[in-house]
Structures are given as structure tokens and as C-alpha cells.
Amino acid sequence: MKLKDLQKAEFWIATILYAFAIVIIISNTSNRNHDFDYYSFKEAKVNYSFFSNYFIPGIFRISIIYFTFLLLNFCIIPALIQRKNEILNYSLILFCIVFIGLVNGVCTTYTDAYLLVQYDSLQQAYNRIFFSSFSYSIWLIILISSYVCAKAFVIYMLENKDRNTQSQNQMRLDVGLGLAFWLVGMLLWLTTRSPFEIIIIWTLVIFSTIGIIIYSLYYLLPYIYTQGKKFKSFFWQVFFISIFLAVPMSFISMFFFYTRPEGIFIVFLFHLPTQLIISAPLAWYVYKRRLASNNELTSLRTELGKSDASLSFLQSQINPHFLFNALNTLYGTALQENAERTGEGIQKLGDMMRFMLHENVQDEISLTRDVDYLENYISLQKLRTSRSADIVIETQIDEQLSNLKIAPMLLIPFVENAFKHGISLQQPSHIKITLQTKEKTLYFDVHNSIHIKPDNDPEKLKSGIGLANVKQRLALLYPKKHELIVRESAKEFFIHLTIQL
Known part of the structure; x- marks a missing residue:
């Protein structure tokens, strides 16, 4: 079910229940003389009015629950989860607590007016009624908010069930550790027969400590780190969150402390120092340790990926197919012409092998050396194809006078791919290679024809040499600093590569 469909279902279910409750209140009109409240009023010798002591307060109470659910479920809590207008929405929650408490308190003074005679004074009765009403409003807000948060958490888990599993498992572990700590304390207090x-x-x-630490580890601290803020900013945010939590905690404690005001002071005395002295430093320390571990793990994975990519690329370059073709080219040249061209070819091949064995293992090399290797390879291929007039090989490679550095063997795969798939000794073929640098930006283009290989060619079903590998290396070595455009038609293949060196 989509979120919008769920929201529609929630709205209509809540509205139907609201209307049903109104109908029940109205239908009780015929039975009001036998209602329990009626006899309670009569025994207390207090006048009873169905309209003012039952109907109107009931309508107000049901309406308050209905509209509070709509406001929290569709507006306030979703906005807080998305961190939108936090001050406004927290203010609205406080307003709801006060408003619901006041309305419910006034309604109670009418529905339970027969209880007023049981107190020594009206002020004492009103204090008790309005305190219970505010406790009711807080619990109502907590219950509805818990439902909305639980629903949002379930939706989040369902939408992200295939990713972030490690983070989710860590969060469950953290919550489990917190609950285990609470349980150990409970057992300690129970075995020592401590006061309730x-x-x-x-x-x-x-519970407030667990909530603050989980919120800090998975939401607040990641946001603070992305903003470049320090511990001081985090400390003050925890301080204000603790103050905000102290309000409902104080009301809850008063309920269990039987309205004794010292309950608020005792809870506040333990709550605020715990969050500032324990929760904030602990969350900060744990997050920094985990962040350092994650960064180290990411770095190791990146280096491992680079090593694997470099190793597999090196292995893909030194292969029998390339050496066999190069040696056949030199052998054919030696039979056709004098030893000068043969010597030239052997020299270029030696330079290439020396480059592959020594400079290819470095993280970065001079762009000039990488271009030299590229030109040696192109020259060797030109020797092989020079006798065919239908093969056009055009290069526009600028002389590199700058001190730019580049990861080795990033450019050659595209050129190899062009010669592998773009040259046919039986059909017209063309290759155009351009390389330019402007300031610290490298522009590299390769444009070649495409020829379908015969069925007996062992490389017919193989992809270009190292293309997948070089894409992986570009993503690892130049993240967000490169652009690779690949276009292919039935007869032509084109790549454009831009790298910020």
C-alpha cells in the first residue's frame, strides 16, 4: 500500500469512528434518566442536565481526540520527522497539550460535578481535575505521536529493507543495550525493595536517555557533522531537547507522586544532569568512534578496489593475443622492408613493456609519460595497417608541457578498443584520436568505425579490452571529477572523456 492510500484510509477510518461516536452520544438521549451519572448527581444532591453535563462535554471530548489525531498524524509529527519547521511544530505540540488540558478540564467540571462536594474546597477540586486533565492530554499526545512514529518507522523499514541493513541492525542493537541496562536497574531496585x-x-x-542517544547517533550528529559544527553546538541542542522532555516527564511523575510538587524537582534533578553529563558526551564519543571506523573501512575498501582494478587491468594488458599480434607485425615488416622499421617497432614495443612493468604500478604518473605510451601504441598499430589505403588513422595529440599528473593506463583502453573493433583489412576503416589539455582539464576523444567480426574470430563475443575496468577506476580515482560520454551506432563508436586532473 502506498503512503497516500494509507493516509486516505486513516482519515476515513478516523472520520467514521468520530461520526459513530457522535451517533452513540446522541442515541443515549433516551436513556439519560437511567444513566449512572444521573444517579451519581442525584446522590450528591447536584442538579443534572443531560445537555450540559453529558452531551456538550462528550461532543467536545470526541472532537478534541479526532482533530488532535488529524493534526498530529498528517501535519506535526511527519514535519518533525522530516526536520521541517521544528520550532513551530514543537510549539504546536505544547499548545495542543495546554488546549486539550484546558478543554478537558472544563468538560470534567461538568461531567463530574458531583465529585466537587467530596473535596474540602472548590480550589482543591479544580486543582485535582485540571491536573488529571493535563495528564490526560499529555498521554493522548504521547499515544498518538507513538502511533505516528511507529508507522513512519515501519514504512521506512519496508522502503529500505534492501539497503542500510547494517545501520538498522546497529540501531536495534543500541536500543537493545539501552533496554537491557534499564532492566538490570529495575532488577536491582526490585531486589532491594526500593520505593515505587x-x-x-x-x-x-x-527511557529519555535511550531516546536522546538514539536520536543523536542516527539523526542529530550526522546533521551536525555535515554542517561542520562542533561539540558545543551539539551540547546545547541536547540541553534544549532535555528541557523539552522534562515537561511531560514532570507531569507523568506528578501523577505517580500523587500531585506532590517535589516529584517534579526530583525528576528534573536526575534527568537534566544525566543527559548533559552522560548522554551528550557518550553519544558524541560513540559517534566519533564509529565514524572513524567507517572512514577507515571505506578507505580500505577503496584501496582494495583500486588494487584489484589495477591488478586485473595489468593482467588484461599483458596477454598472449597482444604480444602475438605485435610480434607478427614486426615479423611481417622485417620480411617486407629493411631493418630500420623493424628496429623502430622493437624500440616502441620495448618502451611500452618498460612502462607497463615499472610506471604502471604507481598511483600517479606524469601525463607526458602516459601520452608517450599512447603514441607508441598508435605507432605500432600504424605499422601493422600502413599497407592498407582504406584504413585512415588520424591523431591530434597536443604536446604536454605542463606538470599534470594522471593515474596510469586510463586512456589506452579506449584506443585499444578502437583498433580492436574499428579496423578491418578488408573494409574501409577510420579512427580519430584527439587529446587536449586546458589548464587542469583533460579532453580526450576517440571516434572509430565498427566492423562485425567473423564467426570464427575467438574475440567475437568479447567486449572491449578494459572498458568496464577503466569505468570502475574512473569512479574510484576521480569521483565527481570526470565525465564519460559513450555513443554507439551500427557503424560507429564514439567516446568523450573529461577529467579534472
């Missing part, structure tokens, strides 16, 4: 209030304080503080 201590257990409540322990539970509230530990």
Missing part, C-alpha cells in the same frame, strides 16, 4: 517512586524516576530518566 525510585523505579518511576529510573524508568523515565533511562
Whole structure:
């Protein structure tokens, strides 16, 4: 089910339940004289009005729940999850708590008016009623928000079930460790027969600690690091989050401390120092350790990828097919002409082999040396094809006078691919190679014809030499610093490569 369909279903289910509740309130009109509240009012000798003591308060309470659910489920909590207008939405949550508490408190003074006579004074009765009403509003906000957050978490897990599994497993482990720590403390308090209030304080503080640490590790600290901020900024954000959490924690503690105001002070006394002295430094330390480990692991993987790519590329270059063709070219040349051309070919082949054995293993080499290797290879291929008038090989390679560096063997695969697939001794063929540099940018183009190889050619089904490999090396060595454009038609093949050196 898509998110929009789920939201529509939620809206209509909530609306139908709201309408059904209204209908139930209205239908109880005929039974109001037998209602429990009616007899409770009568025993307390307080006048009972169905309209003011039952109908209107019931409508307000149901409406408050309905509209609060819509506001939190569709507006406030989703915006907070996406980190949009955080101050505004947190303010709206506080407003909802106060508004719901006030409305519910006023409604309770009408629906439970018969209880007012049980207190020593109206002020004491109102204090109790409105305190319970605010506790009710906080629990309502917490329950609805928990539902929305749980729903968002399930949707996130379903959408990302095939990726980020390591991060999700780590988060589950962190939550499990926090709950285990809470459970150990609970067992300690229970075995020592500690007061119930201590257990409540322990539970509230530990749960808020788990929440702050998880939120910091997986949401707050990654955002702070991307913004380049320091621990001071993170510390103050944890401080304000702790203050915000202290409000509902205080109300919850008062409920368990039987409205004694010292409960708020006790919870606040343990909560705020715990978050500032333990949660903030612990989350910062753990995140930095994990970030360093991840960076080290990424670096090792990158280096391993470079090594594998370089090794496989080197292995793909020194192969019997290339050496066999080169030696056959030199042998044919020696039979046709004098020893000068044969010597020239052997010299170029020696330079190429020397380059491959010595400079190819370096991380970076001079662009001039890489271009020399490229030109030696092209010259050897021209020796092989010089007797065919239908083969046109054109090169425009600028002389490299700068001190630019480049990873070795990045350009040659495209040229090899051009000669492998673009030359036919039986059909007209053409290859055009251009290489230019402007400031620190390299521009490299290879344009060649394409000829279908005969069925008995062992390389008919093989791809170009090292093309997949060089794409991998470009992604590793020049991320976001290169552009490779490849175009292919039935008769022509073209590549354009730009690298920021």
C-alpha cells in the first residue's frame, strides 16, 4: 500500500469512528434518566442536565481526540520527522497539550460535578481535575505521536529493507543495550525493595536517555557533522531537547507522586544532569568512534578496489593475443622492408613493456609519460595497417608541457578498443584520436568505425579490452571529477572523456 492510500484510509477510518461516536452520544438521549451519572448527581444532591453535563462535554471530548489525531498524524509529527519547521511544530505540540488540558478540564467540571462536594474546597477540586486533565492530554499526545512514529518507522523499514541493513541492525542493537541496562536497574531496585517512586524516576530518566542517544547517533550528529559544527553546538541542542522532555516527564511523575510538587524537582534533578553529563558526551564519543571506523573501512575498501582494478587491468594488458599480434607485425615488416622499421617497432614495443612493468604500478604518473605510451601504441598499430589505403588513422595529440599528473593506463583502453573493433583489412576503416589539455582539464576523444567480426574470430563475443575496468577506476580515482560520454551506432563508436586532473 502506498503512503497516500494509507493516509486516505486513516482519515476515513478516523472520520467514521468520530461520526459513530457522535451517533452513540446522541442515541443515549433516551436513556439519560437511567444513566449512572444521573444517579451519581442525584446522590450528591447536584442538579443534572443531560445537555450540559453529558452531551456538550462528550461532543467536545470526541472532537478534541479526532482533530488532535488529524493534526498530529498528517501535519506535526511527519514535519518533525522530516526536520521541517521544528520550532513551530514543537510549539504546536505544547499548545495542543495546554488546549486539550484546558478543554478537558472544563468538560470534567461538568461531567463530574458531583465529585466537587467530596473535596474540602472548590480550589482543591479544580486543582485535582485540571491536573488529571493535563495528564490526560499529555498521554493522548504521547499515544498518538507513538502511533505516528511507529508507522513512519515501519514504512521506512519496508522502503529500505534492501539497503542500510547494517545501520538498522546497529540501531536495534543500541536500543537493545539501552533496554537491557534499564532492566538490570529495575532488577536491582526490585531486589532491594526500593520505593515505587525510585523505579518511576529510573524508568523515565533511562527511557529519555535511550531516546536522546538514539536520536543523536542516527539523526542529530550526522546533521551536525555535515554542517561542520562542533561539540558545543551539539551540547546545547541536547540541553534544549532535555528541557523539552522534562515537561511531560514532570507531569507523568506528578501523577505517580500523587500531585506532590517535589516529584517534579526530583525528576528534573536526575534527568537534566544525566543527559548533559552522560548522554551528550557518550553519544558524541560513540559517534566519533564509529565514524572513524567507517572512514577507515571505506578507505580500505577503496584501496582494495583500486588494487584489484589495477591488478586485473595489468593482467588484461599483458596477454598472449597482444604480444602475438605485435610480434607478427614486426615479423611481417622485417620480411617486407629493411631493418630500420623493424628496429623502430622493437624500440616502441620495448618502451611500452618498460612502462607497463615499472610506471604502471604507481598511483600517479606524469601525463607526458602516459601520452608517450599512447603514441607508441598508435605507432605500432600504424605499422601493422600502413599497407592498407582504406584504413585512415588520424591523431591530434597536443604536446604536454605542463606538470599534470594522471593515474596510469586510463586512456589506452579506449584506443585499444578502437583498433580492436574499428579496423578491418578488408573494409574501409577510420579512427580519430584527439587529446587536449586546458589548464587542469583533460579532453580526450576517440571516434572509430565498427566492423562485425567473423564467426570464427575467438574475440567475437568479447567486449572491449578494459572498458568496464577503466569505468570502475574512473569512479574510484576521480569521483565527481570526470565525465564519460559513450555513443554507439551500427557503424560507429564514439567516446568523450573529461577529467579534472
